[in-house]
Amino acid sequence: METSQDSGLSAPDINVLRRLAGVLIPPDAALAMPGADDPEILADLLATLGRDRARVRAALAALRAAGFDAAAPAEAEALALSWMATGGPEAGTLGRVILQCYYRDPRVLRALGQDPRPPFPRGHVLEQGDWSLLDPVRARAPFWRDDRAGAA
Amino acid sequence: MTRNETVDVLIIGSGASGAAVAWSLAETRMNILCLEQGDWTKPTDFPANGRDWEARRYGDFAISPNERARVTDYPVNDADSPMKVANFNGVGGGTIFYTAHFPRLHPSDFRVRSLDGVASDWPIDYWALEPFFAENDRMMGVSGLAGDPGVPARDPPMPPIPLGRTGAAYARAMNRLGWHWWPSDTTVATTEYDGRAACINLGHCTPGCAQGAKASTDITYWPRALRAGVKLRPRCRVREITLNEHGMAAGAIYYDADGAECFQPAEMVILAANGIGTPRLLLNSASARFPDGLANSSGLVGRNLMLHPWPQVSGYVAETVDGGRGPMTCLWSKQFYETDPARDFVRGYTLQFARGAGPVAEAVDSLAAGRLPWGKGHHRAFRALLDHRLRIGIACEDLPEEHNRVTLDPVLTDSNGIPAAKIHYRIGENTRRMMAHGIARATEIMEAAGASQIGVSPTLNSPGHLLGTARMGTDPERSVVNPWGRCHDVRNLFIVDGSIWVTSGGVNPTSTIQALALYIADQIKRRLATLFDPE
Numbered sequence: 001m002e003t004s005q006d007s008g009l010s011a012p013d014i015n016v017l018r019r020l021a022g023v024l025i026p027p028d029a030a031l032a033m034p035g036a037d038d039p040e041i042l043a044d045l046l047a048t049l050g051r052d053r054a055r056v057r058a059a060l061a062a063l064r065a066a067g068f069d070a071a072a073p074a075e076a077e078a079l080a081l082s083w084m085a086t087g088g089p090e091a092g093t094l095g096r097v098i099l100q101c102y103y104r105d106p107r108v109l110r111a112l113g114q115d116p117r118p119p120f121p122r123g124h125v126l127e128q129g130d131w132s133l134l135d136p137v138r139a140r141a142p143f144w145r146d147d148r149a150g151a152a
Numbered sequence: 153m154t155r156n157e158t159v160d161v162l163i164i165g166s167g168a169s170g171a172a173v174a175w176s177l178a179e180t181r182m183n184i185l186c187l188e189q190g191d192w193t194k195p196t197d198f199p200a201n202g203r204d205w206e207a208r209r210y211g212d213f214a215i216s217p218n219e220r221a222r223v224t225d226y227p228v229n230d231a232d233s234p235m236k237v238a239n240f241n242g243v244g245g246g247t248i249f250y251t252a253h254f255p256r257l258h259p260s261d262f263r264v265r266s267l268d269g270v271a272s273d274w275p276i277d278y279w280a281l282e283p284f285f286a287e288n289d290r291m292m293g294v295s296g297l298a299g300d301p302g303v304p305a306r307d308p309p310m311p312p313i314p315l316g317r318t319g320a321a322y323a324r325a326m327n328r329l330g331w332h333w334w335p336s337d338t339t340v341a342t343t344e345y346d347g348r349a350a351c352i353n354l355g356h357c358t359p360g361c362a363q364g365a366k367a368s369t370d371i372t373y374w375p376r377a378l379r380a381g382v383k384l385r386p387r388c389r390v391r392e393i394t395l396n397e398h399g400m401a402a403g404a405i406y407y408d409a410d411g412a413e414c415f416q417p418a419e420m421v422i423l424a425a426n427g428i429g430t431p432r433l434l435l436n437s438a439s440a441r442f443p444d445g446l447a448n449s450s451g452l453v454g455r456n457l458m459l460h461p462w463p464q465v466s467g468y469v470a471e472t473v474d475g476g477r478g479p480m481t482c483l484w485s486k487q488f489y490e491t492d493p494a495r496d497f498v499r500g501y502t503l504q505f506a507r508g509a510g511p512v513a514e515a516v517d518s519l520a521a522g523r524l525p526w527g528k529g530h531h532r533a534f535r536a537l538l539d540h541r542l543r544i545g546i547a548c549e550d551l552p553e554e555h556n557r558v559t560l561d562p563v564l565t566d567s568n569g570i571p572a573a574k575i576h577y578r579i580g581e582n583t584r585r586m587m588a589h590g591i592a593r594a595t596e597i598m599e600a601a602g603a604s605q606i607g608v609s610p611t612l613n614s615p616g617h618l619l620g621t622a623r624m625g626t627d628p629e630r631s632v633v634n635p636w637g638r639c640h641d642v643r644n645l646f647i648v649d650g651s652i653w654v655t656s657g658g659v660n661p662t663s664t665i666q667a668l669a670l671y672i673a674d675q676i677k678r679r680l681a682t683l684f685d686p687e
Contacts, residue, residue, distance in 0.1 A: 024526040033531050048204065051211055051221075081526055095526075096516050100207040103511035112538060114511060120200040120362040123352030124477035129315025133323040137332060140301040145260040145267065145490050147277065 007046035008053050013060045016069050018042055020060075021098050023080045032111040036102045045101040052097050059090035153405070154414040159185040159383075162404060162418035164390050164433065167245015168662050169648040169669035170424030171369030171377065172288065176673035178380035180680070186382065187406055187416065189389040190224040190242030192370065198360040205356060206512035213359040215249060215614060217241065224387070226566035226573070228428060233577035235459045238616040239426055243386055244370035246426065247662060251358050251615075252366045253481045254294055254337040255502065255659035256285055256667070259304060260490060261549075264655050268491045268498045270582070271551050274654045275626050275635035276671070278304070284670040288663065289337075291376075292367040293345040296337035302486030303334075310342045313351065318474040318507045319482040321542060325601035332487040333505070337663070339367035340479045346372070355476040356510070388414075391570050392437040393421055393446055393645065400684070401645045407568045420644040420683070424669070427457065427618030427650040431558045432573040434622065447622075447639040452632050454559060456552035456620040458656040461579050461612055463548075463587050465594035466521070467603025468540040475539035476510035488593060489658060497585035499549040501658040503594060508541035521607055542603055546590030548583050549658040552620050579612075617661050622651035634687060636679075637672035643684045648672050 007014065022037030034041065049056055063069070068079050084091045102108060106116035160182035163170050174186055195201075199208040210219070215238045217225040228237045240249040259278035264271045282304075289308060296308030312335035315323065319335075326333040340357065341348040351365035364371055378384060387409035394415075396402040403417035423430045431454040437446035445453045485503035492500070509517065518524035518537050525533055556577045564572040579587075591608055598606045625631025628640035633652050639645040648669040650661055657664070676683060 025530050026528060028531045031531050031535075048207070077527065084526055092520075095519060096210060099515040099519065100204075100210070100512045103515055104203050104206070109511065112511065112535070114538075116203075118200055118202050118205045119354035119356050120198075121352075123354050123363070126314045126316045126353045126474060126478040129317065129320040129323075131315065133315070133320060133327060134334070136327055136330075137301070137334060138299060140332065142301045143332070143490070144258055144301075144303055144486065146304075147259045147263045147267065148279065 007049060009046065009057060009060070012064065012069065013057060014046065016060045016063055017045070019069065019076065020063065020080055021045070023077050024084065024095070024098060025102055032107070034105070034107055036098050038105070041101055041105050044105070045097060048101065049097065052093050055090050055093040056097060059087060059094040062087060062090060154412060156414060156416045158417040158419065159183045160419045161185070161422060162187065162416055162420070163422045163424055164404060165245060165424035165426065165429065165649065166243045166369070166374065166384060167424065167426065168247050168369060168665050170245065170422075171373035172291070172666045172669040173422055173424060173648050173673045174382045175291070175373045175377040175380070176670050177676065178377050178382050180677060181381070184382045185416065186384045187388040187390055187404065188243055188384060188386045189226075190240070191386050192243045193248055193360060195362050195364060198362040200354045200356045200362040206510045209359055209513070215358065223567050226570070227564055229561045229564050229572060229574040233575050234579060235461060235577060235612045236614070236616055237428060237575065237618065238614055239428070239618065243374060243384065244368040247368035248360050248370065249358060250660070250662055251481050252339045252479065253504065253660045254292070254339050254663045255484060256303070256306070257657040257659060257664045258489065261655060261657040264499065270498050271655050272625065275624055281664070281667045281671055284667040284674070285663065287670055288666045292339045292372050292666070293341055293348060294337050294339055295342040297335050300334040302332050302489065308337055310345055312336070313338055313340055313342055313479050313482060316474040316478050316482065316507065317472070318542065319505070321469055321471070321473055321601050322483055322505045322597070325597050326485065328600045329596065331485060333483050333485045336481055336484045336504070338479060338481065341365045341367070351479065353478045355478050355480070355507070357479050389566070389568055389570070390433060391568065393433065394437070395439055395441060395446075395642070399441060399642065401642055411568065420646065422646045422648055424649045427621045428558055428573050428575065430647055430649055430651040431621040432560065435560050436571055442641070447632055447641040447645060449641050450629055450632055452623060452630070454621050455554045455557045456623055457556040457558055457575060457577055458550040458552060458617070458619040458653070459577060460550050460615060460617040460619075460656060461548045461583055461587055462615055463546050463591055463612065464543055464609035465546070465591055465598060465606065466541060466543045466609065467598035467601065467606040468537060469542060469601055469603050470540070472539050473508065473542070475508040475541070476513070478507055480506050482507060488590065495589060497582045497589065499551070499582070499586070499658070501549060501586055501590050502547040503590070503597075504545040504547055506543040506545060508539060508543065511538055514538050514541065521609070523605055523607070542598060542601060544594040544597060546587065546594060547658045547660070548586045548590060550583055550656045551580055552623070552655060553580055558621050615660070617650065617656070619650040619653040619656050619661060622647050623654050624652040625654065636675035640687070643686070646672065646676070
């Protein structure tokens with residue numbers, strides 16, 4: 001588990017982040033999807049905040065100021081959804097960093113039928129498709145405007 | 153200040169046009185030097201190598217220099233514009249960061265005043281550029297299919313990229329509507345080509361190709377130019393172009409990687425710094441002779457900025473399509489490209505058909521568009537989105553308007569303290585009507601494809617092509633450069649980038665920018681004995 005020192009976030013900030021992530025993307029056992037508050041996903045998030053750190057910290061401070069950390073579960077969910085819709089660039093950044101760590105977790109990708117690896121070096125197979133679909137277009141006469149004398 | 157040895161030709165910028173002009177002029181055996189403010193990018197630098205491949209598009213590989221914010225980037229104040237700027241500062245320039253979509257301007261694009269009564273005709277035509285389009289296609293390595301009835305004949309050296317499932321879905325929809333479509337010309341290699349292997353479908357073309365299947369000038373023109381003796385000096389940021397006592401360009405003052413101020417004297421200077429970088433540099437080179445900016449007696453340096461408004465319409469089909477697994481752009485349609493008097497606008501647009509996105513991009517985009525909720529419904533909603541997306545871009549012609557312009561920001565600077573560019577831009581009424589028409593047609597295509605959740609992208613933040621800010625023409629009072637790229641005001645100063653475009657057409661500009669650079673290089677070679685003579 002990432003410590004507060006490593007991430008540049010305080011322990012209360014991390015608690016808010018964990019709670020928020022679990023509200024925004026809750027686990028779904030039927031679909032084999034972990035929640036975004038899963039320890040591995042949260043550790044990835046904390047370790048890779050990078051240039052987003054200041055905005056995330058500001059977002060978490062705003063959520064704490066709104067009483068999110070102390071709210072009862074139902075109230076916390078309503079508060080989180082409302083704040084994410086109205087919290088401006090800070091909410092946008094916080095949402096994105098949660099998504100970009102959640103949707104690169106190997107368990108999440110496998111559950112979605114995706115190969116949990118970067119594109120390079122193996123790449124992907126792209127089928128040629130049915131080129132006979134082009135036949136009616138091939139039959140069309142040229143229709144671009146020719147600007148040369150006598151052609152326009 | 154360090155003073156370097158004089159070179160014959162100093163090129164500023166190593167991107168699409170700078171690389172092409174450097175390679176073409178190399179055969180003259182002149183002493184040619186290119187200064188580039190960014191670095192070389194190694195294949196291992198590109199995001200597709202790592203598990204954070206999608207996240208880096210929001211960070212050090214963002215398309216916006218303001219978001220990317222590398223020390224090699226310069227900021228652009230775009231607060232006074234609904235459209236944002238895209239560029240890349242490094243060897244290869246914007247070709248590192250483009251989608252590799254490679255359409256050409258049409259013949260009618262050079263004759264907009266004569267044919268449609270708007271803007272101005274170019275002082276050259278498509279046919280003057282045609283041999284240079286073909287030469288550039290060979291140099292960059294273009295894949296495509298001859299026989300398209302929507303464009304003049306051309307002969308791409310490689311076969312087109314696969315239709316895939318996504319392309320077939322578009323094709324069926326377009327055939328139902330009876331509208332034109334065709335596999336796009338791209339600079340993605342589909343066979344082995346000049347040392348590049350055929351594309352293995354990394355599907356993440358825009359922020360650089362880790363495989364090297366996508367042509368960027370660092371792997372096409374530059375190796376040849378360097379072997380021919382051209383010198384390229386990265387991490388050198390030019391501050392200003394200086395004049396000698398005769399009113400000719402004397403060279404450029406730049407900062408090297410250590411921040412040291414240097415002077416590079418040159419017999420001639422060629423600007424290839426894009427439609428914002430070039431006017432920024434000219435405006436930063438004001439002097440007693442040119443108090444409003446170098447080569448700006450017309451007052452048009454920085455004006456007529458064109459950015460290509462590009463709304464996008466997305467829809468989701470029931471069948472699984474290609475998602476992010478393949479080159480992003482696969483087809484184009486020229487059905488609505490040429491002027492139709494029955495419409496309430498002149499000129500037209502290309503429809504550009506794209507595949508989907510990876511999981512992160514799909515989630516971020518869909519959240520912003522309101523398709524993907526947070527909370528309990530998140531997972532089931534996402535399953536209906538990922539790998540089900542169709543996306544049509546509407547590449548609208550942006551007509552030149554003088555109030556759309558680049559100026560210098562009075563406060564903002566780059567890391568060397570050089571004043572940054574500020575853009576002032578409004579979407580014109582003709583373009584607004586064109587956008588509405590295109591959105592309606594793209595929506596019809598989505599419906600014909602059986603898509604649901606059809607929506608228009610809420611932002612116009614891409615692509616931000618940079619055109620028109622030092623236009624070419626025959627009249628020194630109405631243009632900055634002459635018909636072969638030489639500044640009217642300074643006879644040994646040339647511009648070869650998108651700044652010199654008179655109008656924008658409705659296509660991605662790289663192919664035409666490079667053909668134009670090769671054309672100007674050819675003109676320079678033909679006129680060497682009289683190159684600096686008065687007009």
